[in-house]
Amino acid sequence: MxxxxxxxVWMMICTALVFFMHLGFAFxxxxxxxxxxTINILFKNIFIITTGLLLYCLLGFNxxxxxxxxxxxxxxxxxxxAPLAGxxxxxxxxxxxxxxxxxxxxxxxxxxxxxIVSGAVAERMKxxxxxxxxxxxxxxxYPIAGSWKWGGGFLDKLGFYDFAGSTLVHSVGGWAALxxxxxxxxxxxxxxxxxxxxxxxxxxxxxxxxxxILWLGWFGFNGxxxxxxxxxxxxxxxxxxxxxxxxxxxxxxxxxxxLYKNLDLTMFLNGILGGLVGITAGADQMSPTDAILIGSxxxxxxIFAVSSxxxxxxxxxxxxxxxxxxxxxxxxxxxxxxGTLAGWNQFLSQLIGVGxxxxxxxxxxxxxxxxxKKTVGIRVSEKEELEGLDNHEHGMNAYPDFRLNEH
Amino acid sequence: xxxxxxxxxxxxxxxxxxxxxxxxxxxxxxxxVTGQGHEKEGHVxxxxxxxxxxxxxxxxxxxxxxxFEEATIKxxxxxxxxxxxxxxxxxxxxxxxxxxxxxxxxxxxxxx
Numbered sequence: 331m332x333x334x335x336x337x338x339v340w341m342m343i344c345t346a347l348v349f350f351m352h353l354g355f356a357f358x359x360x361x362x363x364x365x366x367x368t369i370n371i372l373f374k375n376i377f378i379i380t381t382g383l384l385l386y387c388l389l390g391f392n393x394x395x396x397x398x399x400x401x402x403x404x405x406x407x408x409x410x411x412a413p414l415a416g417x418x419x420x421x422x423x424x425x426x427x428x429x430x431x432x433x434x435x436x437x438x439x440x441x442x443x444x445x446i447v448s449g450a451v452a453e454r455m456k457x458x459x460x461x462x463x464x465x466x467x468x469x470x471x472y473p474i475a476g477s478w479k480w481g482g483g484f485l486d487k488l489g490f491y492d493f494a495g496s497t498l499v500h501s502v503g504g505w506a507a508l509x510x511x512x513x514x515x516x517x518x519x520x521x522x523x524x525x526x527x528x529x530x531x532x533x534x535x536x537x538x539x540x541x542x543i544l545w546l547g548w549f550g551f552n553g554x555x556x557x558x559x560x561x562x563x564x565x566x567x568x569x570x571x572x573x574x575x576x577x578x579x580x581x582x583x584x585x586x587x588x589l590y591k592n593l594d595l596t597m598f599l600n601g602i603l604g605g606l607v608g609i610t611a612g613a614d615q616m617s618p619t620d621a622i623l624i625g626s627x628x629x630x631x632x633i634f635a636v637s638s639x640x641x642x643x644x645x646x647x648x649x650x651x652x653x654x655x656x657x658x659x660x661x662x663x664x665x666x667x668x669g670t671l672a673g674w675n676q677f678l679s680q681l682i683g684v685g686x687x688x689x690x691x692x693x694x695x696x697x698x699x700x701x702x703k704k705t706v707g708i709r710v711s712e713k714e715e716l717e718g719l720d721n722h723e724h725g726m727n728a729y730p731d732f733r734l735n736e737h
Numbered sequence: 738x739x740x741x742x743x744x745x746x747x748x749x750x751x752x753x754x755x756x757x758x759x760x761x762x763x764x765x766x767x768x769x770v771t772g773q774g775h776e777k778e779g780h781v782x783x784x785x786x787x788x789x790x791x792x793x794x795x796x797x798x799x800x801x802x803x804x805f806e807e808a809t810i811k812x813x814x815x816x817x818x819x820x821x822x823x824x825x826x827x828x829x830x831x832x833x834x835x836x837x838x839x840x841x842x843x844x845x846x847x848x849x
Contacts, residue, residue: 528782592781637784649783 334421334428340559341427341435347550348438352379352445354543359449360728361537362596362648364529366718367453368728374448374457378464382441385469390440391433394473394481401484403474426558435554439499440476444468446503449648451510454517456710457723459702463695467506471694475502475687490683491671494555496611496661497687504655505691507646513699514708516645518715526640529647534595541599545575548606552613567613571606574613574625578605578657581629589633596649597633603653604628608661611680615669624664628657659684738832738845739806741799744770744825745817750795756816757799760808764848765799776823794825800832802845 356375360368387410396404412429413420423429444464451460476498478485492498520527531537552571556563582601586594608628609621616624635652644651662684666677702708709715714722721727745753747769757765770793777788801809810827818824837847 526785528780528785528787530780530782586784590781590784590786594781594783596783633784640785 331421334425337426337558338428338431340564341431341554341557344550344554345431345435345438347547348435348442348554349379349547351438351442351544351547351551354540354545354547355442355445355449357536357540357543358599359452359540359648361533361535361540362449362531363452364718365532365728366720368532368720369724369726370457370719371448371452372728373724374460374464375445377461378444378448378468379441381461381465382444382468383437385465386437386440386473387433389469390473391436393470394436394440394476395432396477396481399477399481399483401482401487402478404477404481404483424557426556439495439551440468440472442499443472443503443506446500446650446654447507447510450507450646450650451514452647453719454709454715455510455514456706456708457719459699459706459708462702463510463698466698467695471690472502475690478686479683485679485683485686488682489676489679491615491665491676491680492611492662492683493614493665494552494610496607496658497683500607500610500654501658501662501684501687502691504651504653504658505688506695507650508644508655509692509695510699511644511646511651513696513703516643517647518712520645521643524643526643531596531647537596537599541602545572545602545606548575548610552610556614563614569618570609570613570616570621573618573621574605574609574628575602576605577622577625578602578608578629578632581626582632583629585630585633597636600632600636600649600653601629604632604657607654607657608664610658611661612665612669612671615665615671617669620668624661624668627664628660631656631660738835738848739801739803740830740832741797741801741806741809741813742828742830743797743799743813743817744772744794744827745797745813746819746823746825747793747795749817749819749824752816753797753813756812757809760805760812762799762801762805762809762812765797767795767797770794770796774823776821792823800835800848802848 352375356372359371363371388408392406396406410433413423419428421428424432444467477483479490479492479498517529520529548571549568552567553564556567579598579602582604583593583598586597605625605628608624632652635656636649639646639651663680665671666673666680699708710719771791772794773790774792776792777790778792779788799809813827834843835847836843
């Protein structure tokens, strides 16, 4: 009983930390975009966390954890249904936490996947279609895909390992971001004569605060994925998480410094996030050295991924695809290369996992967004884009009392 | 009466202000401006090199009696220069009249 209480308290703290990550995402995204679209991004992120939790209560939790099922799709019924024992909550539900904590912790994760997309499509996507996409993606696709591994589905039986969601959360968001960016097209002015142009973010201090908040949130994201307060695993997980973040940031800063002769803070920040996403799949299986290596490689990957995405004429204002998709894939594969699970068979399982998630995410996002594109349209008009989504989609100004350079 | 308008580097504002005080110019207004000029500032953002010709400067507007003209211009020239492209410009124009709103006085005395 005392153990359950301790475990449960830790899990609730982690739940709160993961909730806080939504502020981190919001700050990072508005920091790296222009001020005329600030309200739009904040609106999307607030919409995602509120609607996401409601949908996870209504459908998601029971789609993701259906109990015994065929391994691909199961559903344990609408709404929450707490297990009772003698008329009150059954505390033998789990050694690590209660039913309610389980729901809320997983619910906080669910919304994250759509938040990743929000940053990638920033400054040009219509708000209505984005909301429709979010509802379907967070309400149905994320939990169904999640059930394949965390719900005990076919990838779990296959031996695929994803501790806290390099693939299940980050790549699921990243794949959707990739398809969405491709279908949307680039922002006006991003490519001139085929060459990528810099569209600078309007508030780098906010972006920095966002990354530090995300890092703090990751204490809960990875620390809570131990699913108990087990002292060995939680402590190790926090160490590997922080070392990978640090290594990712430092290597990204060095690589971008050498390549571009410039100490670019935004790349430093993306490197930290790349390290965090990279370690997430195996945070409990790595030694500190492994964590530093995984983080370092993620940091280097970020720099090349950002410039490759530019070369492919894909416009990702905040680097979401590089951070969440590319480093998510790297982190997932790294479980087969580093740490206690390393081995050829594990690597193959990881590869199958990455491929399976690629298929469901790409296909589902394409169907949803292509349908929306052909019916209501997913992109704002040129006039709206140039004058800002805040004015046209929301009729508001994020900073009405001070004048800044608008571009 | 003359109006001296100077567009200077923001980083030189303090030096110019002190030089103006030294020659007895204690009243003027200023504002920050963005403009186009010969100077190009090179930047790198997320791996993309770009240059912008939009540059930030400070615009000073000083209205003085004729006898202060030379000293004022000298003070600005000596304090605002770095020798690099982009040090700015000084414009001089005639002012027809001046009134002090509090008392309704007119003429050169209102500038004292």
